[in-house]
Amino acid sequence: MNKGYVLNGRYEIISRLGEGGMADVYLAEDLILKRKVAVKLLRLDFRDNPKAKKRFQHEAMAATQLDNPHIVGIYDVDEVEGMQYLVMEYIDGEDLKKYISDHFPIPYAEVVNIMEQICSAVSEAHRHHIIHRDLKPQNILVDQNGYIKITDFGISRAGTEDTMTQTRSIIGSIHYLSPEQIKGEMATQQSDIYSLGIILYELLTGKVPFTGDTAVSIAIKHSQQAIPSVRDFDPRIPQAMENVVLKATAKDPNDRYPTVERLADDLNTSLDRSRANESKFVVPNHHPDLNEATRVMPFSPLSDEKAAADQVEKRTGPTNAATKNPKKKPPDRKKKRRRRIIITAIFGLLVLVVAFILIATASGKTVVPVISGTTENEASRKIQAADLQVGKIRYHSSDQVDRNRVISSNPKENTKVKKNTKISLVVSSGPRKVLVGNYVGQNYQTVRQKLEREGFKVKKRNAPSGTFNAGRILQQDFRAGTKLNPAKQTLTFVVSTGIKQITLKDLTGMTKSQVVNYANKEEINPTFDYVYSNDQPKGRVVRQSPGANEVIQQGGNVAVWLSRGAKTKQQDTLKSFNVRVTIPYLNDQSSSTPLAGSNSSETTVSGSSDADTQSTPTANTENVVFIYLKDHDHDFSTIYKQMVITKDTTVMLPFKLTKNEVGRYKVVRDGKTILRDNNVTQNSQ
Template sequence: MNKGYVLNGRYEIIDRLGEGGMADVYLAEDLILKRKVAVKLLRLDFRDNPQAKKRFQHEAMAATQLDNPHIVGIFDVDEVEGMQYLVMEYIDGEDLKKYINDHFPIPYAEVVNIMEQICSAVSEAHRHNIIHRDLKPQNILVNKNGYIKITDFGISRAGTEDTMTQTRSIIGSIHYLSPEQIKGQMATQQSDIYSLGIILYELLTGKVPFTGDTAVSIAIKHSQQAIPSVRDFDPRIPQAMENVVLKATTKDPKDRYANVDQLADDLNTSLDRSRANEPRFVIPEHHTDPNEETRVMPFPPLSDAAAAKNDTNKRDESVGTIKKDKTPKKATNKKKKRRRIIIASVLALLVLLITFIMVVTASGRTRVPVITGTTESEATQKLQSASLQVGKVRYHSSDKIDRNRIISSSPTENTKVKKNTKVALVVSSGPRKVRVGNYVGQNYNLVKQRLQQEGFKIRKRNAPSGTFKAGRILQQDFRSGSKLTPTKHTLTFVVSTGVKQITLKDLTGMTKAQVVNYANKEEINPTFDYVYSNDQPKGKVVRQSPGANEIIQQGGNVAVWLSRGPKSSQKDALKSFNVRVTIPYFDAKSDATSSSEPLAGNDSGTAPTNSDDSSEATQTSGSSENVVFIYLKDHDHDFDTIYKQMVITKDTTVMLPFKLTKNEVGRYKIVRDGKTILRDNNVTQDSQ
């Protein structure tokens, strides 16, 4: 679709934002409301595909049910000239995958903030019984202010939905998919919680926990291998924060958090000092009940029939001699026979009389049917079918029974009553709802107290602000004027801490890692450069700007210069230059035999040859992205440390900065999925 095209006479295309598996996304101008929007258009090759059209429509239906500031809003759904499209809220920013690549390492407090916003959106979906099923950083958008929005509900489903394809195919992104989904089982809220745990892992480490040559190998790891420790990657991560990852990603859904709110609450306190000595989370063992083990049962007693037969035999044996010795008279036998006939006749009459009474009685009585949870009309039909009448109907609020459904009856269910009895009904008027307002700028403690009295749960996040005084509300995660159910909604407020002033300490003599740790703690942003120094050893801070004891605001920048060591002589003058490298993109769907790529150089400096480990014949299938690690060795960089991590979706050219003396030799290598695809071990000042 070309720039300037006006879709359906309303949406003027400005630019192309990106493309997905089935749809293209464009930036457009709403000519009526004068605002920028994102238009998602089903691709031409999928417009006759009923599955694709159904998924496209499902995304719109799912998203329009949800009202949360962290979920991308759907403004319009339509079809014109055979083109199906969605009009969505435009987010000026990037997806979380790119955000992680651009900003890693991310301060722990910011990780908590990002996850809380994601959890708020997922919790809202779960409250509407919608399981996302494809939570991943690529479906999470971050605007210029760090505000989170979740999108792409294309393969979400209702929690009660039962689909035939659910057990026959894997739906979702393999790097973030729960073990039960991989096994073809039905996705639940705990499946989304597993994906959230993987996203938290990636925020803390900058990578996904499992990679492999094929999607199957990754799936097996998710099903069978324990999640790697984030503290092995970064020992500074608090154990309480790692415990959130471990509990969210247990293999058995029953061992995970019961709901997303529990995960958010646990993560929100993971940086508290009170949890500093928390032990590592251990998955609870599922023991079998010892009483259910195989037991030897006692030998069974004789049955009643066998006992009676045994007793009769004994009596016959004991009286046998009497029968032989004594013969009964005929008159006595006739009297006994007559008496037996009379008794039998009386018993038969009694049985007939009791049966008649029961039939007559039953014909005038009935049983109140089970009607709890049914609609009023369904309850009326059931009562009439049972020969009963609807009595007085009254309404009562209920958090457990849906609106216009039966809470209880009087007489109660399964009670026997006379026919045509009137049965009184109590019908649910739905949960009690409270209208909420705009609290931005108000005192947080007063607002919290008022809303808690209404029954709401309140969650707080802190943020510095030069506009609002400390304790005033900066943001709220719900719309003003909406009616919310206190028992089902947790209200989140971002509260101003004021403009926090940071008095800088003297960084001189610190290592780069120590500076980063200090900056994360104080929430300031360091930048690094390198200089020669005779005063400080290589790798230690020489100077800083602003200087020690100067005051900056939280979030401010501080420039730090690290020592290269003493400068030896003029002939060893350091020279800066760039090496241009094009990283080839590997498409898993293309011919595997065409994926072997030449290296940029070799150890001897002769003509390039293919590396032994450069074959890409079995790359991860089904992925549209290549995760690439760049290692660089020069005067300032160590070859054992990752210089840069990036995600590419096409052939990408990068400029690698080198600083070398005349006698130094630099190196670089580029690794994709654990395999070196480009390498040069002979970079000198003459390589530019």
């Protein structure tokens, strides 16, 4: 798709941003809302592929469900003339892969900040039961202010769906894929957490943990080899931070963090002094037998027959074979004696314990059982079994003890008390949670103070806005109306810095292309007109409005007048008029005798068109045509207009000519000129 093409009459293509496996991404201008957007267009060779179209539609559906400042927003989804496209938020920056390459080594605090933003986005997806399945630095964008945005939900799946592929083929990028996905098993939230651990590894070391000549060799390493130590690469990395990598990338999903929020919380405190002496994380050994080396069993499956033979030998004496082996050593009597002493001691200890219980029972006393951590009902049964009664029950919030489980008792556990004593219980009501609201539009400082009094950690990120005044909240990374735990939740707000003000520079003497480059950089909108000037040569800026050093808002308009050159007597007769041209639609069966022509790589868009239907051919092939125009203000070497037609189309070409000037135009299709007029004058109306 060429520069200047207007998609669906609204999105004007500026340049190509990148190419993907099934789609291309373009930078475009939204002509209605006057803002830059990214347009993702399904490639021509995939437009008849139902799987590709389904994945493309799925990405739009998944992303539009999510509302998080760290997820690229979807503005529009549509199909026009067989072209499926998404219109997305444009991020002026680079992907995280290039960011790591450009900025490595990255300070540890910045690593935590980047991961915190990524986790916020992934957590939002998981709250909607959406598994991304392809988290990698190439799908994470970083803008000029270091603000993170996640994109590409093309292969994400709802958590309630069967996420195994029908062919058990691998979906996702192999360097960041979890072992269970490599095996073709169901992808879960823990699969995304594994990918987050690999991304954290790359942020800390500048490289991925496993490489190989083939995807299969890398997959085997992910499935069988332990993640290399980041502290071997950089010993200054705190052990607590390495532990986050190790736990997130455990081979068994059950050994990873249960949620992305838990990973973010752990990483957020990994630089604290209180964790300076933390020991290295070791994956729990759930199946010790699977980890042992192959060993020979001490006796064969016929051991029962051997035992019977031993009994016969004890009664009848040794067999002939035993008699023939006089070197056989007698049993170790010292070991047997030591074993006998230990057994006797244990037996004696048991006797003492039984005696103590009998004495306590005989004296009318009993011991408060251990009930902390048990459920309320289980605690009541244990108390009654110990000949005690359940007393008052109080409920108290707790971050350490689960809801409806006992925190403590009075009298305390293992205390000797009289029978029928009432035991009071303190039972957990779960973590303390606070109802949060919608704070968009409110003053950030006021909201921050209120939430910090409740115990929340509050963070702020700045962004310009033409809607809210400086200091007002633009976005929040949590859902209003939910209850959150202040001890474990960090609330992040995007706060307005106000709309950006642009002080205009003096454009006088610039060329049109220089003005366009300046306007794109400052994000303002220029409009052009032409005047005669004795001071500026043809094609240079004569004047502007607003003038130099005046202040306008970002996105505002600037009128620019370009010189036609000095006015002559002949130019007093300059006249404006339109020439009506009908462009024939050419399908595969069409035949014509084209004239020789040329095409230019430079594209300039101006003017307007008025299309009328002349005829409708049976074929549905698109015609891309280029119109070149030469008059008093336009050069024949640049494209005046680019169009896509599917039928005979009429356009009005605007000309400005003096009485003695001769204009020209030509229409080019597939590098061949199909229409031309080299003698356009004022009399051509």
